[in-house]
Amino acid sequence: MRRRTLLMSAAAAAAGAPAIARAQAYPSQTIRLMHGYDAGSNPDTIARHLSVPLTEILGQQIVIEPRPGAAERLAAAQIARMKPDGYTLYLMTGGQAVVSATDKTLTYDILKDFDFISIVTRFPFVLTVAPGSRFETVQAYFDEATREPGKLTYGTSGVGSTLHMAMELILEKTGIKMTHVPYKGGTGQSYNDLASGRLDMCVLTFSSAQPLMKTGKLRALAVTSKERHPGFPDVPTIAETVLPDYDVVSWLGFTAPAGLPPAIRDRLYEAFERAMARPEVKSKLEELGNDTRVTSPAEFRARVEADMARWGPLAHVVSQS
Known part of the structure; x- marks a missing residue:
């Protein structure tokens, strides 16, 4: 029995070894950071400010790729189909939760097609x-x-x-x-x-x-x-x-195509946490009107779910516009 247990443990370790090796080697090439808005937009500005410390921390170049169009729908639809290897990241905005709650024609599901890493700014x-x-x-x-x-x-x-x-x-x-x-x-x-x-x-x-x-x-x-x-x-x-208890604050957060290996997700989360802790990064983002706080992947997902529940009842506004 003991021999069988040892053999099973060895097999499990062998099966997990490639994933661990990939995570330890990550990143070994340029990382694409994509978003769904124009160059010079709020997401683009935040992405470019963060790309510098992230490049230093991760040791690989972060390349910003705007994919504007259709209120972030085009970018999300493209990124959802990409390989979940950590080399394509998506700087998602709170607008994506709004779109997902109010547009029933989307070709993707943000809760199923993306892995949430961390919200980094609120505004x-x-x-x-x-x-x-x-x-x-x-x-x-x-x-x-x-x-x-x-x-x-x-x-x-x-x-x-x-x-x-x-x-x-x-x-x-x-x-x-x-x-x-x-x-x-x-x-x-x-x-x-x-x-x-x-x-x-x-x-x-x-x-x-x-x-x-x-x-x-x-x-x-x-x-x-x-x-x-x-x-x-x-x-x-x-x-x-005008309206007591009114409170609308949006956010920007890092995501990846669903299926991101947990070790790579953790590596990225650590990098975002370190980048956001730098005084020069924090002061610059706050100067632009952002509240800078890093959330866990679970907290990020919970925020998306809560936003979708909030904006869903306004779907008729979009369909009538």
Whole structure:
């Protein structure tokens, strides 16, 4: 019996040896870090800031590959089919949970087709207007929208984006009606439309809005997090002014195609944890409006599941847009 047990243990060890050897050798080549947005976007900016310390820690070059289109759907569909060997990583955004909860035509399932490694940043959105806008406060904007349903416009990065859903959640709960204007790409066109008066308000990520806010080219009305943003303590929250208990904060996290060997996942998690602990990385990301905290794979999955449950009831908004 003892001999049989020893033989079985030896066989199991032999079977696991190749996987262990691969993990110990990882990484031995360039790693592709992909995301679903344009160059210069918030995910692209975060990816490029993190690629430097990750290259140093892992000892291999991190190459950033934007795959923009269809609110991250194109990137996710491509990455889901790739080999789970740790050489293709996906910087997923909270928008992917929104898309997965509201679009039943997707060709992938993020809970089944991806392995979650770690969320690395969280960030609220900001409601902005042109400096000369007649709306001095967010309350004034919503008061006029209440008096004149459908008249006022707001812009976002696209139908079904988290920015879009953040506003629709307010409208759904208050009964207020506005006209959504979706934009593709960055803030350029929406900023021009705000400045010219063709657009009344725009919902942006902090990393996109901050440079324009600091130079006086945009004015902030409110932030979507429950607490005020430390970088702009004078800007009120939606919860304070329009809708009590409102709290919308998105995130960015590292994932890989499903089937990633646990040892490689652990190696990557350790690398992300070390990179995010560097003071220069933490300060730069916080300067861009991010809350920098690393989560475990289990916590990451739980957050995705919770977000999908939250946004699912707004699926009708996307289908009607």
